[in-house]
Amino acid sequence: MTGTNDNEIGQYLSQIWDLLNSSEQELVRENTLIKHFKKNELIYRENEDPNYLMCIIKGKVKIYKEGIGGRSQIMRLMSPVQYFGYRAFFANEPYVTEAAAFECSSIAFIPMTIIEELIMENSQLAMFFIKELATDLGESDERTVNLTQKHIRGRLADSLIFLLDKYGTEADGCTINIYLAREDLANLSNMTTSNAIRTLSSFCSEGILTIDGRRIKILDEAKLRKIDKFG
Amino acid sequence: MTGTNDNEIGQYLSQIWDLLNSSEQELVRENTLIKHFKKNELIYRENEDPNYLMCIIKGKVKIYKEGIGGRSQIMRLMSPVQYFGYRAFFANEPYVTEAAAFECSSIAFIPMTIIEELIMENSQLAMFFIKELATDLGESDERTVNLTQKHIRGRLADSLIFLLDKYGTEADGCTINIYLAREDLANLSNMTTSNAIRTLSSFCSEGILTIDGRRIKILDEAKLRKIDKFG
């Protein structure tokens, strides 16, 4: 992990940036640090103190929880330019999740003390975080029901559609633009790696998708959405 | 459901009230309506538009999601003086959950338009909602892992401890101060009603608790916490 100051920070922080006046922007600019993470590198770990608002500039990040018996559950995936790492600070508790880079990623770090200061003076910024948290909470509740009530096929279909919506496709218009190990796919879908592999190859036999290593090409999105919805 | 205006609203809204100046208090007072709900009465339903901040003054409320095949999952339980019903408004979407009264309850309704106005002028109030949402999101993530990774005994133990912490005990110091149908206990713990009944009676045979109808008396909290933690 290497730290670099960057004078063109505004272009990366679009959502927040536009809500700040020039002196606020100056304050953020002076205190933002961009760090680069290698593939699989840890960004923060459970029980650490949350001191920074993080904004993913480049790359892909997973936020996950280490559960029972080393079984991990991926809670959220981040893509540019999303904000993360701030929830625990506001809740006044240590991190209850961990974050790691899926691939080589660049992340902006802004001290939460600064953010807190700004929020107290800038109601637009406060509202931004309220909206972010409110949206995440709705999604978290949705996921809880998906993961607990759907069967394996439905859960995997759900994850694949989620990945498709989140990261889009390659130039061909159907290859999901993220390369996940089967284990990550399993951790996202609350199942064992064996079952992720097995179910994925079932989908393949059924003509829903093709597999080329970690490259997944969706052939029949409608069918996948049907499985997501009805099992 | 009956509506009543109440001039002593401040005493019920303690957390928010103290953050407001007198003119803000006046605005809230003029626009707050207290409604009374009967046992099992619906407070809001899925897909409705969220227009009110609700504050539970008296009683007990469940917030739940209707899942697959009519199987419902209780997401949160509310006790006085907690706020709810506002998340969907901030996320700018219809309700994705439903709320119902477990028992005869009184709830204050404050229009979200008023709350939104106040937030834009009162950063303390904004911070209050940020903290609430941040805390709820952490709890939601925690619950996701509990419900997906723990076995039945662990999930039920978790629910019982949650109820104990949330609603406390009767005068005897060990009877949980809420009377839930086995079905609600099941919906809270992500299991079938049969399994909630079965597992509860196992706990009873093991001397962890006693059952008297819906009255549950915890005899060995330490053992229950152990089951919660290690299965």
Added chain:
DNA sequence: TGCTAAATATGTTATATAGCACAAATATAA
């Protein structure tokens, strides 16, 4: 009050999914 519906209790069976073993393929490193 008694009648009817709902909730609780318990046993049995069916099934989804975890767990394990091992082979094949692929990636990583020396």
Added chain:
DNA sequence: TTATATTTGTGCTATATAACATATTTAGCA
């Protein structure tokens, strides 16, 4: 490159939990 570790793939077995059936108790209500 070759060697070693990791990931992927497949089959088999074990098991947790759902689903179902039915009796019993309790609660709601006419």
